[in-house]
Amino acid sequence: MQPWQSIGTHRFRIEEDLVFVIAQGEISAEEIITLCEHLFLIYQKYGHVYEIVDATAGGSMSAEARRRYAEWFRSHPFQIQAVVFGANGLLRTVFALITNAMRLLGRSEVQTHFVATESEARAFVAHHRASHPKPPTP
Numbered sequence: 001m002q003p004w005q006s007i008g009t010h011r012f013r014i015e016e017d018l019v020f021v022i023a024q025g026e027i028s029a030e031e032i033i034t035l036c037e038h039l040f041l042i043y044q045k046y047g048h049v050y051e052i053v054d055a056t057a058g059g060s061m062s063a064e065a066r067r068r069y070a071e072w073f074r075s076h077p078f079q080i081q082a083v084v085f086g087a088n089g090l091l092r093t094v095f096a097l098i099t100n101a102m103r104l105l106g107r108s109e110v111q112t113h114f115v116a117t118e119s120e121a122r123a124f125v126a127h128h129r130a131s132h133p134k135p136p137t138p
Contacts, residue, residue, distance in 0.1 A: 002015075009025050029068040083125060
């Protein structure tokens with residue numbers, strides 16, 4: 001497990017194939033791109049990536065951040081299993097709209113799941129790992 005790192009007011013930690021994010025307020029375009037780059041590095045290393053987001057103190061995404069996020073994924077198609085906890089109704093709607101728009105663009109597959117607690121998020125990831133075994137490496 002790596003130490004906590006900061007992206008603006010947000011923090012994240014890499015735990016092998018999982019990126020744990022603590023959102024603090026609104027995320028800017030530069031911050032979301034930096035996070036995407038970290039997720040992509042993990043995807044390249046493991047062939048998959050999980051993301052757990054603590055959205056308890058999270059905010060929204062500016063229109064510029066949403067645009068840059070979608071543009072970034074057009075040139076970096078990969079799949080993310082994201083599990084979000086602590087999100088209020090508005091944040092859930094924003095997450096759903098963004099991920100559905102990206103799916104319609106057909107360039108990436110961000111599967112977003114909402115749970116109530118961190119322990120539920122970690123249980124979801126553990127279950128997903130167990131039910132989707134990785135092929136053996138040559």
